[in-house]
Amino acid sequence: MSSMFQRTALNARNEQRERMVRAVFGLMTVLLVLPVLIILGLLVLRGGPALSIEFLFSEPEKGMTAGGILPALVGTIWLVAVSLVASVPIGIAAALYLSEYAKDNWLTRAINLAIINLAGVPSIVHALFGVGAFVLFFGFGTSILAASLTLAVMALPVVIVATRESLQAVPMAFREACWNMGATRWQTIRKVVLPNSISGILTGIILEVSRTAGETAPIMFTGAAFFLPFLPNTVMDQTMALSLHLYVVTTQVPNVPEHLPYGVALVLILIVLILNATSIAFRTWLRGRKKW
């Protein structure tokens, strides 16, 4: 009877194999994330000395081989802000439709497929679309408006997916309770569904900001300029942008001192990573606080 629970040679072999697989897969996972940590370390090491308040708040000088990044920083803020104004309402509406109204039919499948496609279309194709539609057809010219709308179309799937997820996390019983009191669908959404999912939606918007701030290809021909000596005043102006500035000082301008592009790269990646980390921390905090 006792021999039934004894460790056989087969058990031993399986356990050994288990340990080996665990070690190999763990090692591969570490190797996957390790280069990033090394690269981040290098960026901080080489770009860190370039960083200063003055670097952030002064104009580029001597054909962009010296000075700071103020116009690029301000331009990126303009681009992100205008694209948010366009994409957030449309994105939330789309998510509300998919989560609260849509039936399981061909139209919903087509919408989902379209969203996947919108996320998968290469960024340079979005740029071509921006040129054809916003710059030429709608006559916005190369401007912040055209570039931001291009970015908005590109970032739309991010808002839709994040919002839909947080809407669907609201338990069905909440809605049913509200409907039973005679509320309309919209009253239920406004008073019950949105208040219970607003933080999740905000998390998605932070992610979108981070995504938009780092994009380069879609703004290259729609509104971002290599170099401009002034800050933009209206949405019809062109602007510099941090991401394009990194491309320009890395590959297009001769005799740039090494620390300058490292400094720009560090600023850009810090903005993106801080936004993402905020979004992740926010999400974790929400999960801990959830009452249902």
Add this chain to the structure above:
Amino acid sequence: MSSDVRVPRDASDLDRPDAAWFWDKLVALLVFVGGISGIVFVIGIFVFITKEGLGFITETMDVGEFFGSVNWRPTSAHRPTYGILALLAGTASVTALATPISVPFSLAAAIYIGEFASGKVRETLKVLVELLAAIPSVVWGFIGFSIMNPMIRDTFDVPVGLCVLNAGIILGLMAAPIMTTIAEDALKAVPDGFREAAEAMGATRWQVVRRVVLPAAKNGLVAAVLLGVGRGFGETMAVLMASGHSINVPTSPFDSVRALTATIAAELGETVSGSDHYRVLFTLGILLFAVTFVINLTADVVVRGRRRKRRA
């Protein structure tokens, strides 16, 4: 009886539309418009790039030269030629090198994070993968240009480090977190009951993964790989900066190449709107759009196949 209390006289009075009813209808309409916006934009992208590029296809394009020639000389004053074979070879070689780098690592990472790791380790790895996915492509390009370039030059003793190898590694690193995330979702979609049933039979965790979870998640994993490859295929800035950007059919990983996407990014700014050169760049856009559309559609069909089988 006070006059501000509405007392229904009969049942039909209860059904009379009020303000709330109108708001409800209005919002339903607005939300529907938002809902179909995704479809509108995808069609819009196709329509507008076709509108700008169609002139080239109908008037100038010689199909044999376009797909069969390695001579991409759109700015030649004497006789411009538009052969994209070398650009296709550039894109294909970089993607082909990136895939064997990203696929094994991301599948291993997805399995480790989803099936083996637990608690703090798992959360930390997930956050790191997510941050990895957030690094903008222009920063990856910068890493290829400024960090990988001298590294490859010194390690392999070659004159230039901007080549297929450089762009392939960068692209592999970029595609890996996307693949990992989608693959992990596919593993998560396998019901826990499957795992519990296998574990109850005395299977080790690896046996559960290999015999139960992986077969059940197979289609989702295929979709993850497809979407990751699609992302690499369409990547622009990183490839533009890391590949060396010279027209070449590569014979070794140390050759510089030029990708389809990078060609558009580098040349569109110099073209005159409406010229043949301008139109051919939009034609490349149509090609890129079509290929990614097919990849996404295939991934969707593959995943849907899995779901249908599950339900049956």
